[in-house]
Amino acid sequence: MTIRSNFDQYAEAETGEQFTKQNSKLLKIELSEGGVQTKRGSMVAYQGDVKFENKGSGGLGKMIKKAATGEGADMMHATGSGELFVADDAKDVQILFLENDSISVNGANILAFNDSIQWDIKRLSGGGAAGMMAGGLYNMQLSGTGYVAITTDGPPVMLNVASAPTFGDAQAVVMWSGGVQMQLKTDTTGGLKSMVRGGTGELYQMAFGGQGFILVQPSEGKPQFGGGGESGGGGLLGQVLGG
Numbered sequence: 001m002t003i004r005s006n007f008d009q010y011a012e013a014e015t016g017e018q019f020t021k022q023n024s025k026l027l028k029i030e031l032s033e034g035g036v037q038t039k040r041g042s043m044v045a046y047q048g049d050v051k052f053e054n055k056g057s058g059g060l061g062k063m064i065k066k067a068a069t070g071e072g073a074d075m076m077h078a079t080g081s082g083e084l085f086v087a088d089d090a091k092d093v094q095i096l097f098l099e100n101d102s103i104s105v106n107g108a109n110i111l112a113f114n115d116s117i118q119w120d121i122k123r124l125s126g127g128g129a130a131g132m133m134a135g136g137l138y139n140m141q142l143s144g145t146g147y148v149a150i151t152t153d154g155p156p157v158m159l160n161v162a163s164a165p166t167f168g169d170a171q172a173v174v175m176w177s178g179g180v181q182m183q184l185k186t187d188t189t190g191g192l193k194s195m196v197r198g199g200t201g202e203l204y205q206m207a208f209g210g211q212g213f214i215l216v217q218p219s220e221g222k223p224q225f226g227g228g229g230e231s232g233g234g235g236l237l238g239q240v241l242g243g
Helices: 004-010 060-069 128-133 191-196 236-241
Strands: 019-021 027-030 036-039 043-047 050-056 075-080 083-086 092-105 110-114 117-123 138-152 157-160 166-169 173-177 180-186 204-210 213-216
Touching: 019 092, 027 110, 036 083, 043 050, 110 117, 138 173, 166 213, 173 180
Parallel strands: none
Antiparallel strands: 019 027, 027 083, 036 075, 036 110, 043 083, 050 075, 092 138, 092 173, 110 138, 117 138, 157 213, 166 204, 173 213, 180 204
16 A cells, blocks of 8 residues: 555545535635635645735725724635635635625635625624614625635534524524525523523524525534634645735
8 A cells, every 4th residue: 555545535626616625624726717815824735826915804995894893804815827725724614606696694704705706894783672782793795706615613504594484693603695684683581691691591693584595503612793804724824925
């Protein structure tokens, strides 16, 4: 048995697509198909001709929004004719293709997207006390046509919000598709006790309706809003290059 044969199961995957998962944790991007925005620090390796440009928060307007809200993502612009490999702290990678569509996603979960995708920071709506208490909760909206790669802390579940009344923990909901309406609400089952973990333990809940789906990760370990500006955990070289 040769050394090479020991690692055949880890051989680079070729699909002909621009975004290809090499395994559940690692994404390969074919830059010959066009430039991409990648989370700063997410690059773990690349082959061939790849150029990186620090895009920061995506312009002055978005930089101001990010500073004011804590939401958003520090991105690197990658172009060239090579192959770029990105990851984020060994989280699971999920690939979507938007076709003149939009999604709302937590900035901390964004890994990469095509240059053709536009993004902005949007305030999450809420009614009554929930809207007042959660006035600092924001999300990123991505729209257009192209690939988007996000990460989840473990394998997620996709729920069709049109099939039944759907609710989610604000720390576990990663994204929702266009056509979905969301309203924030407070935990009324436990009253004020919820604020000291005596009710359901979830102070903010998200109520969904409309047509489309939400993606929920099996983790509530870290707040899923207001922390999108953190650098990714791809690798040391990625951190040095910011890519």
